[in-house]
Amino acid sequence: MALLELKNITAGYDKNVILRDFNLNVEKGEFVSLLGSSGCGKTTTLRLIAGFSQPMAGSIVFDGQDITNVPLHKRNFGFVFQSYALFPHMTVYDNVAFGLKMRKVSKEETRKRVMDMLALVDLNGFEKRYPREMSGGQRQRVALARAMVIRPDLMLFDEPLSNLDAKLRVKMRVEIRRIQQELGFTAIYVTHDQEECFAISDQVAIMNKGVIEQMDTPANIFNGPKTDFIAHFVGFENFFNLTRKNGALIAENGAALRVDADRAGSAFRACIRPEDVRIAPADAALENAVSGEVLVTTFLGRNVQYNVRTPIGEFAVKTEQNNVYSIGSRVTLGLSANKIILIDPTTLQEEKLP
Secondary structure: OOOOEEEEEEEEEEEEEEEEEEEEEEOOOOEEEEOOOOOOHHHHHHHHHHHHOOOOOEEEOOEEEOOOOOOHHHHEEEOOOOOOOOOOOHHHHHHHHHHHHHHOOOOOHHHHHHHHHHHHHHOOOOOOOHHHHHHHHHHHHHHHHHHHHHOOEEEEEEOOOOOOOOHHHHHHHHHHHHHHHHOOOOOEEEEOOOOHHHHHOOOOEEOOOEEEEEEEOOOHHHHHOOHHHHHHOOOOOOEEEEEOOOEEEEEEOOOOEOOOOOOOOOOOEEEOEEEHHHEOOOOOOOOOOEEEEEEEHHHOHHHHHHEEEEOOOOEEEEEEOOOOOOOEEEEEEEOOOOOOOOOHHHHHHOOOOO
């Protein structure tokens, strides 16, 4: 049995339904991220789990107990907010100790646990400072220590790094993952940052319009998207149609293409990343060759991107600067058989994620 189960949840505000028949299972000790664009339902899901709001229908089960109607303060969940939510008039020590004082933990035990937690987040010697005297990264560490010091049954993170600069975000995500692995707590992490999410998660649930489009390990999602929406999300830019005829996969120009990751069915939406497409002069012999004409050339520093018109669609190609093809050049594209992903055409998205 999963540690946390959301069963057939319907939730929203007034007549605006955000989640409908939503299900999610989280195993003990897992770091699970909810990933998606604004409005997809990830924050609503986190608020339901925390107890900030109640579902219209469905149930939330934690460790075998139905907690759907259990109030927030009785759930023993740690919550790290996007805005830190520290008390500005309290020292670091008092901020971290706040939850323990509310639970009437003894002064001796409180001091030990607070100091141990400050050491864990590398804030030794900061206990007498106030939040205004600290950097954003340090304040986020205080918020993390405050959430963990109560020894929560579940840790919840609501885009905790979005207010930090890029370099500090990378450092803090490593710290969060290190602490989670060291303490072994179960965590649910909400973010819209794909790189951040994939770097720290055991499982990723990518959400779209109130449903989970795919939930799997970061590697499986990145290398094997199941839907058109997920493929766009993880960097596939080139899409084309294939149909099966007499056992072969045939493109719209009539050419037979070889695909290593074959699947059952007669019609497919195929996709491949720009960096997995080879480009060569028009007379080159390449695997799964498709002829084309260069429409746009874009300099990207170490690489060059070409937009190439072909009989099966327009392709983006990223390659090193070994050869430079000018606009109007006739070229041959090679679609690597082991890099083409087949998607059921019934999963085509209505709108792309920005």
